[in-house]
Amino acid sequence: MAQGSSIERRRTRAFASETRSDAITSRGNKWLKLFRSALCGTGPTERDLIGIEGPKWVEEAFRSGLEAEALLVSTTGEHHMDRLLRAASQSEAGIRRERILKTTDKMFAGIAGTETPQGIAALFRQPVWGLDDVLRGRVGSGGSLPNASPLVVVLAGLQDPGNVGTILRSAEAFGATGAVATRGTADPWSPKALRASAGSALRLPLLRGMAIPVLLAQLKMHHVKIVAASIRPGSDAFPRTEASGVLLGPAAVFIGSEGTGLATEVEHAADAAISIPMSESVESLNAAVAASLVLYEAARQRKELS
Numbered sequence: 001m002a003q004g005s006s007i008e009r010r011r012t013r014a015f016a017s018e019t020r021s022d023a024i025t026s027r028g029n030k031w032l033k034l035f036r037s038a039l040c041g042t043g044p045t046e047r048d049l050i051g052i053e054g055p056k057w058v059e060e061a062f063r064s065g066l067e068a069e070a071l072l073v074s075t076t077g078e079h080h081m082d083r084l085l086r087a088a089s090q091s092e093a094g095i096r097r098e099r100i101l102k103t104t105d106k107m108f109a110g111i112a113g114t115e116t117p118q119g120i121a122a123l124f125r126q127p128v129w130g131l132d133d134v135l136r137g138r139v140g141s142g143g144s145l146p147n148a149s150p151l152v153v154v155l156a157g158l159q160d161p162g163n164v165g166t167i168l169r170s171a172e173a174f175g176a177t178g179a180v181a182t183r184g185t186a187d188p189w190s191p192k193a194l195r196a197s198a199g200s201a202l203r204l205p206l207l208r209g210m211a212i213p214v215l216l217a218q219l220k221m222h223h224v225k226i227v228a229a230s231i232r233p234g235s236d237a238f239p240r241t242e243a244s245g246v247l248l249g250p251a252a253v254f255i256g257s258e259g260t261g262l263a264t265e266v267e268h269a270a271d272a273a274i275s276i277p278m279s280e281s282v283e284s285l286n287a288a289v290a291a292s293l294v295l296y297e298a299a300r301q302r303k304e305l306s
């Protein structure tokens with residue numbers, strides 16, 4: 001192990017030496033423009049690349065098996081190259097040598113999406129998931145149980161990318177098989193949501209931008225129970241129940257925004273409606289907190305059943 005580490009350090013020093021003279025110093029450089037758009041935007045369109053900033057998250061993306069399009073490193077970030085190159089070499093996709101790009105700290109600060117850049121960023125191709133993946137769970141993951149009933153969290157109209165990322169983090173932690181972000185929800189692959197998810201948004205099977213009617217129809221076709229979760233107890237027109245037994249079997253839990261709740265079409269289509277018992281003096285729960293509690297309860301029930 002020590003010998004391997006020594007080799008990687010020599011490679012890192014060689015990288016720094018070889019690329020210093022080739023550092024990107026023009027703000028008009030096409031790669032810097034791509035990085036700036038990915039790291040400071042609201043999320044990639046269908047054909048765009050996912051931008052990830054910070055050595056920890058870039059390393060996690062490599063380990064998650066994502067295909068890297070480019071890696072950008074500034075002078076400050078050079079000391080992270082040892083473990084990043086090792087992570088890339090251990091992934092199936094890796095990173096092409098000519099796509100490891102160097103720039104100055106000043107140029108990097110101009111394209112970064114964080115206030116204190118660490119000098120490492122990467123562009124990755126979007127993972128391609130289908131509804132079957134969302135219902136089955138990621139193959140080879142340590143999250144959902146093998147052959148477990150589908151447990152899907154549906155983010156329906158959530159505007160806060162921090163909440164979106166936090167819910168995806170909880171979803172992976174509590175064994176959800178996948179997630180769906182419906183049309184109008186903050187993009188789970190936006191920089192803020194990715195950071196809040198701590199990498200879960202890159203690992204958990206995920207569909208983005210689905211229209212709610214299409215999703216409801218597909219879930220019905222797959223015999224997945226539609227569960228409407230309320231974060232405002234007593235504010236809805238039809239009776240609510242606690243989560244006892246509702247979350248067993250194939251289920252898709254719909255979480256709406258704090259401001260508007262769930263769309264009427266979801267409540268009309270729901271097979272079950274649940275709320276979280278809490279003090280009457282509290283008007284509502286944060287959407288991410290509510291989703292996390294529901295997902296934990298689902299995991300607890302399913303574990304007891306198994």
